Amino acid sequence: MNQPFDEKTLSKMSMFGLTEYEARVYLTLIVKGGLEASKVSKYADIPRPHTYSVLKSLQMRGLVTVIPEAVNRYRAVPLDEGMDLLMEEQEKQLSYLRDAREELLSEIKPKEAIPTNHQSIxxxxxxxxxxxxxxxxxxxxxxxxxxxxxxxxxxxxxxxxxxxxxxxxxxxxxxxxxxxxxxxxxxxxxxxxxxxxxxxxxxxxxxxxxxxxxxxxxxxxxxxxxxxxxxxxxxxxxxxxxxxxxxxxxxxxxxxxxxxxxxxxxxxxxxxx
Known part of the structure; x- marks a missing residue:
């Protein structure tokens, strides 16, 4: 296999919210440059049927752009820009979680864990x-x-x-x-x-x-x-x-x-x- 990355790097990418396939494809394009989908599949070592859906997902997240040609090629945004985009996603998700937490705390009133009467527990x-x-x-x-x-x-x-x-x-x-x-x-x-x-x-x-x-x-x-x-x-x-x-x-x-x-x-x- 011709992976342009090691498992340690791949694991770090997952910390930014990428799936394994997304991390493989993004890193492949970073290292190899613009590639056709068939070569992305080969170098990233992912099944061909998944390649287009993964590329589409990365495009929607702003991490990959399309180079229009007879056979389209795909290019990754620079790594520092990509990291910034992924961190922004994580920060937004954290903000949503904080809001959801406050809503749950205000909406759901738990029963007291320790009773106020004299019951022994x-x-x-x-x-x-x-x-x-x-x-x-x-x-x-x-x-x-x-x-x-x-x-x-x-x-x-x-x-x-x-x-x-x-x-x-x-x-x-x-x-x-x-x-x-x-x-x-x-x-x-x-x-x-x-x-x-x-x-x-x-x-x-x-x-x-x-x-x-x-x-x-x-x-x-x-x-x-x-x-x-x-x-x-x-x-x-x-x-x-x-x-x-x-x-x-x-x-x-x-x-x-x-x-x-x-x-x-x-x-x-x-x-x-």
């Missing part, structure tokens, strides 16, 4: 972004206390994604207590976080996050990838069962009493006594 969440969204929703309902346990890397993630909320809690006199292993690798973030919440050090925790709010609701989140990324494999279990939240409150209090306040851990310099 359990909800499962998959994926770190979904768990973070849940945490954000929980914080919006918080009125008095917020207790959190997580790993050292979890401390960094919390500061990166929820430090603004922690500042808001402080301004509203909402008490936030945070337990995490403060390792040397996260010391800088721990220092910043300690200015917003009550932070205590614990030697070790499993790869799990516990968020307990107002003794009303609790989130258990297990993360398989304990990194700093905003996405990852994470499973969250949300529960508002009264007895369980009280039990978790007792567990947190016991852990809190057996941990070390961060400011007493050896700062401002990590020298040992």
């Amino acid at each position: 359990v909800l499962l969440y998959y994926g770190r972004q979904n768990v973070y969204k849940l945490v954000d929703e929980m914080f919006a309902r918080c009125e008095h206390t917020c207790d959190i346990m997580t790993t050292a890397n979890g401390l960094v993630r919390f500061y990166k994604y929820f430090s603004d909320k922690a500042s808001e809690f402080r301004n509203k006199d909402i008490k936030v207590r945070f337990i995490a292993p403060v390792t040397p690798q996260v010391e800088d973030f721990a220092l910043k976080l300690s200015q917003l919440v009550e932070l205590r050090h614990i030697d070790r925790l499993p790869y799990i996050r516990v968020v307990l709010l107002d003794e009303k609701e609790v989130l258990f989140a297990e993360f398989f990838d304990d990194d700093f990324k905003s996405t990852g494999r994470e499973t969250g279990i949300w529960i508002n069962q009264a007895e369980l939240t009280k039990m978790m409150k007792t567990m947190f209090e016991n852990t809190w009493q057996n941990t070390v306040p961060y400011e007493k851990k050896g700062e401002p310099s990590p020298s040992s006594d």
Whole structure:
């Protein structure tokens, strides 16, 4: 086969909204110049019956022009112009999607995921972004206390994604207590976080996050990838069962009493006594 392009280039073209056949034909004409349909089919390595429909599609999108001759030849617009045209198409499509999104949000009123009555329920969440969204929703309902346990890397993630909320809690006199292993690798973030919440050090925790709010609701989140990324494999279990939240409150209090306040851990310099 005489393809004037490799599969990597072909794949990149598909990112601009071209089908495989459209990408093959357009790239062939870019590299080979003006060609008759039969030669386009040969060099692009696509079935002859599809060649004319693909050329017609590219013409309609402004990517190919016809050179009128006894046997018509086809010529591609310059690659930079073609890329600009395809990007404009994608931008318009994105604009249409945004408009459709707003219309759907205004037209369709979803049932509340978490009931406002006192019914006890359990909800499962998959994926770190979904768990973070849940945490954000929980914080919006918080009125008095917020207790959190997580790993050292979890401390960094919390500061990166929820430090603004922690500042808001402080301004509203909402008490936030945070337990995490403060390792040397996260010391800088721990220092910043300690200015917003009550932070205590614990030697070790499993790869799990516990968020307990107002003794009303609790989130258990297990993360398989304990990194700093905003996405990852994470499973969250949300529960508002009264007895369980009280039990978790007792567990947190016991852990809190057996941990070390961060400011007493050896700062401002990590020298040992």
